[in-house]
Amino acid sequence: MKKSMQTIDKDIMNLAKIVGEKEILFKQADLLAYDCDGFTIHKHLPKAVVFPNSTKEVAEVVKYCNANQLPFLARGAGTGLSGGAIPLNGEVIISLVKMKRLLSVDLENRRAVVEPGFVNLKLTNSIADKGYYYAPDPSSQYACTIGGNVAENAGGAHCLKYGVTTNHILGLEVVMPSGEIIDISTNGVLDLPGYDLLGLLTGSEGTLGIVTKITVRILKNPEAKQTVLAYFDKVEDGSQAVSDIISSGIVPAALEMMDKIAIEGVESAAFPVGHPKDIEALLLIEVDGISVGITEQIKQILEVCKTRNVREVKVAQSEEERGRWWANRKTGFGAMGAISPDYLVQDGVIPRSRLPEVLARINKISEESGLRIANIFHAGDGNLHPLVLFDARQPGQTEKALAAGSECLRVCADVGGTITGEHGVGIEKREEMRFVFTEREIAAQTDIRDVFNPNNLLNAGKLFPSPGRCAEVKKEMKNGREAFA
Amino acid sequence: MKKSMQTIDKDIMNLAKIVGEKEILFKQADLLAYDCDGFTIHKHLPKAVVFPNSTKEVAEVVKYCNANQLPFLARGAGTGLSGGAIPLNGEVIISLVKMKRLLSVDLENRRAVVEPGFVNLKLTNSIADKGYYYAPDPSSQYACTIGGNVAENAGGAHCLKYGVTTNHILGLEVVMPSGEIIDISTNGVLDLPGYDLLGLLTGSEGTLGIVTKITVRILKNPEAKQTVLAYFDKVEDGSQAVSDIISSGIVPAALEMMDKIAIEGVESAAFPVGHPKDIEALLLIEVDGISVGITEQIKQILEVCKTRNVREVKVAQSEEERGRWWANRKTGFGAMGAISPDYLVQDGVIPRSRLPEVLARINKISEESGLRIANIFHAGDGNLHPLVLFDARQPGQTEKALAAGSECLRVCADVGGTITGEHGVGIEKREEMRFVFTEREIAAQTDIRDVFNPNNLLNAGKLFPSPGRCAEVKKEMKNGREAFA
Structure with a gap:
């Protein structure tokens, strides 16, 4: 697969013919921006980045790569957190950010058709005045694309x-790895x-x-929303309140939890709202x-919190207050940057x-590794986000952080x-x-x-x-710009 | 694959060794009950029916079949409507009805573990006193098994x-076609x-x-339910009311529709409730x-119905009345037997x-074929069940009914x-x-x-x-006990 300079040029030229000369990057300086996504531990340079404008162009690029044995991958906004868009093998990156049209909206049948590069939040913004919204709301929704959301089965x-x-x-609509195009539609069918x-x-x-x-x-906006903020002195009480709320039969639209270190983070970041730092x-x-x-339901939730020794509990008094609470929460991961040089989500x-048991065990991992671990999570569905704080400049800390993250899993x-x-496996x-998974299941x-x-x-x-993973890692570390950034 | 009597005996004997002598059927008279499922147009005799009692036995049967090139398939209660459990190739049928235990119920994490032969409705009955239920409710839920529901992705x-x-x-937990066992669990994860x-x-x-x-x-029982029955003189008004209800932002738990012929059917069957026959x-x-x-929500629904010229609309006054309305609806398909010798769902x-447009076109198919077509459907999600009424004793009617059904699709x-x-493809x-689907998509x-x-x-x-379908059909018609029953 080693190619002479001349061969590389030929590929770049041919790819440029497909997408247009202005729609390709191939100089090292340009490629540096594409050497990783939101998972920054591994970095690798792609061979080139192409920006197709249509399905047909995507299919042609894929066919070209196949015919010439060039590894390739698709990329959205690059906000992925598990490294799914990192060009591990010097791939041709097919960036879908120029395919970003909202193709149609059918309110009556509650559906919309978008291109993969369409930004998640834009969809809700485009239909909000009609009273509709798109439900999946990853924290990166202002930037991430719906194509990327599909790839990662994004949550929120x-x-x-x-x-x-x-x-x-x-x-x-999918361009298969062979370049063939298939269309899989339920048309709203279950x-x-x-x-x-x-x-x-x-x-x-x-x-x-x-x-x-x-x-x-797309969904119709609910007639109303209300948001509660509850502060607990003990993490066990908070956990128990989560269980109690769900057991009571209420299905909240969202049920988020943050621990002490996470609160320290969000209160040091762009949207502090005055959460007490000692809870x-x-x-x-x-x-x-x-x-x-x-x-x-709000009445029931307030009661549950009180029986679980809540220090303070309050209902948002305005849409503006509700918005501030959410903005604060959504800075969550990034906010760790305010209290630690590096962090691993x-x-x-x-x-x-x-x-409660898992939080105690994570706490123990933190003690043993000597690294602080913040916890931000979608508590209602048991989805934890331990954030391992570290300093990559300290020798050995990156490896320690990776090991601690793995231990949490x-x-x-x-x-x-x-x-x-x-976030995906990536x-x-x-x-x-x-x-x-067992070997057989994999x-x-x-x-x-x-x-x-x-x-x-x-x-x-x-x-x-x-099975060849060890060899592969070695190769990565040799070829990657920085194996550990 | 033709086998002498002696070979057949050997296979039967060996299968009997795996599941036990009393857990196998192989005499023609016994096998007749297994020559079709709820789709009765094609009938074929299986080679044998085995009743394993454990995953291990299932795996051993599968391994035996593989080693001896015997076709095989799994069967639940046999209520499937598209022929998925019909032994088209003289299969060894692996009946799962003896694996029917409720293995565990975890109310706190809202999950239950069942064996595949466990009957759908029994699950709800087993947890109802604790205030929980299992949501998917096919009309056959009193008989169909959860294993069969998984195979068909049953609705309701x-x-x-x-x-x-x-x-x-x-x-x-799945026995793969090779006999290997894999376990795929989300453990409640999204x-x-x-x-x-x-x-x-x-x-x-x-x-x-x-x-x-x-x-x-498993889900927590809703705090309350209310049920509305609305009669319309014109099908267009009924259809429009469906659209209006959904557009208003209400998501009903169920939104069912029946047309005139369907009403004639359910009013002639086991649970008539006095629906007017001229609507x-x-x-x-x-x-x-x-x-x-x-x-x-009920207030809004009543208003929508009134603006759509409803003749009569009423709210169930008791759980008993609600139950009667549902029993009447759930006889739907079977009820066609009361007004026609045969019917195709x-x-x-x-x-x-x-x-409205689709109903008009189905009406035209009915006129052209000379066969009555009743319509019962989950209107809220656009899932139609045209029921083509025919008389298999009249030469050519079965073929006409099949063609009309296909035209509806x-x-x-x-x-x-x-x-x-x-219902599945089967x-x-x-x-x-x-x-x-295109050829590529298939x-x-x-x-x-x-x-x-x-x-x-x-x-x-x-x-x-x-591609070999024509040859396959011919073979079926030759081998099947009756190609068209």
Whole structure:
């Protein structure tokens, strides 16, 4: 696969012919911006970055790569947190940011069709005046693309009630790794004839095909929303309040929790709102629906908090206050940058009932590693985000942080949970797949990949551990610009 | 594959060794009960029926079949409506009805673990006193098994709000077509690392593996329910009321519609409730949730019906009345037997907004074929069940009914819908897969089947049209006891 300078030029020239001369980057200085995504631990230069403007161009690029044995992968906004868009093998990156049109909105049948580069939040903004919205709301929604959301099966704070991306995808146009184009649409149907290709492709982390058109479900705005903020002196009380709320039969639209270190972070970042820094846990609880029903639910939630020794609990008094609370919460991960030179976001899931035990074990991992670990999580569905704080300039700390993150995932797997709730496996958690799957179960998946992607040119080396992993890591460390940034 | 009497005996003897002598049927008289499922148009005798009592026994039977090139398939209660459990190739039927234990219930984390032969309704009955239920409610729920529900991704009247089976499955233990056992569990997680095998297996109609253990989500009973019955003189008004209700932002738990012929049927069957026979459409609308919210929603629903010229609209005055309305509705398909010697259930899906147009086109198909077509449907999610009434004793009527049913599906596909909402493809709709998928899209699916099921011994000939289909049909007609019953 080693190519002479001349061959490289030929490929670049040919790719430029497909997408247009202005729609390709190939100089090292330009490529540096594409050497990683939101997972910055591994960095690798791509061979080139192309910006197709149509499905046809995507298909032609893919066919060219196939014919010339060039590895390739698709990229959205590059906000992914597990390294799914990192060009591990010097891939040709197919950036979909120029395919960013909102193609149609059908309010009557509650669906919209977008191109993959369309930004998540723009969809809600485009239909808000008609009283509709798009439910999946990852914290990066102001930047991340719906194509990327499909690849990662992105979640968000409001997924407790409304489900993750896969629950909102009604159809996909996909360029297969061979360059063929297929169209899988449920047209709003609950069940799809044949195998659930839509479900299979959603969350396949860019390893089975490149999505070029997406039909999504849109929802009617709830008549009303109310948001509660509750401060607890003890983390156990906060955890127990989460369980009690769910047990009472209420399904909040969102039920978020932050621990002491996380609060220190968000209060040091862009949108501080004055959370007390000496509490152990904070809950942000939102209910939505019909006004009268909400009043009743809020009453119940306040009562639950009181029986669990809440220090202070309050209901947002205005849309503006509600907005400030959410802005504060959504700075969560980034806010860690305000209190630590580096941080590693983890993403595990546990049965809700094991929350106190798991938090205690994470605490122990923190003590043993000597690294602080903040916890921000979608408590309602047991999706934890331990944030391991470290300083990459200190020798050995990066490795320690990675090990501590991995240990957190092992705890999640141990208690009957799993290793990712919404960020995907990517490069980051390939080895941790073994915590939850046997060799046979992994083989059942790689066999599927091989059917779609027989040459393994599309986004190779992601999602699965491989017998050749040690060799691969070595190669990465040699070829990567910085193996550990 | 032709085997002498002696070889057959050997296989029967060996299978009997695995499951026990009393757990196998092989005499023709016994096998007759297994020559079809709820789709009675094709009938074929199995080679034998075995009743394993454990996952291990299932795996051993599967391994035996593989080693001896015997085709095999799994069967639940045999209530499937598309022929998924018909032994087209003289299969060894692996009946799962003896694996019918409720293994565990975890109220705190809202999940239960069942064996595949556990009957759907029994789950709700087992947890009702604790205030919980299992949401998917196919009309056959008093008999159908949860294993069968997983195979077909079964729906039901209440799937409008709560989703179909796939939305309620948290984990599966699966015997692969090779006899290997895999365990895929989300443990209640919204997203699963790796590919969504759970989604892929759910609804794969018994062609990718045999499910031997199922973890399902259970839900807390809503605080309250209310049910509305509305009679319309014109079907267009009924359809428009459906659209209006959904547009208003209400998500009813169920929104069912029946037309005139369907009403004639249910009023002639086991649970008549006195619906007027001269109306063109009836809506059965149920909302659930918090009491105060419901009152508000019912008010809105009554208003919508009035603006759409409803003849009469009423709210159930007691749980008993509500129960009678539902019992009447749930006799729906079977009730056709009271007004026609034979009937064919179809199962198409359309965008809600196309309802009046599609009903007019189905009406035209009825006129042209000379066969009456009743319509019962989950109107809220656009899932139609045209019921083609015919008399198999009249020469040519069966073929006419099949053709009319297929035409109804073509109309659904034409308006941007699809060919099955909840009954599956099975044998019945193999050819109609071409209405919604290209050859390439079908190949993407059969390639997946071939990965799981390389020898195609498991439930062959289902779900996909095949180039060899003409030859296959001929063979069926020759080998089947009666090709058209």
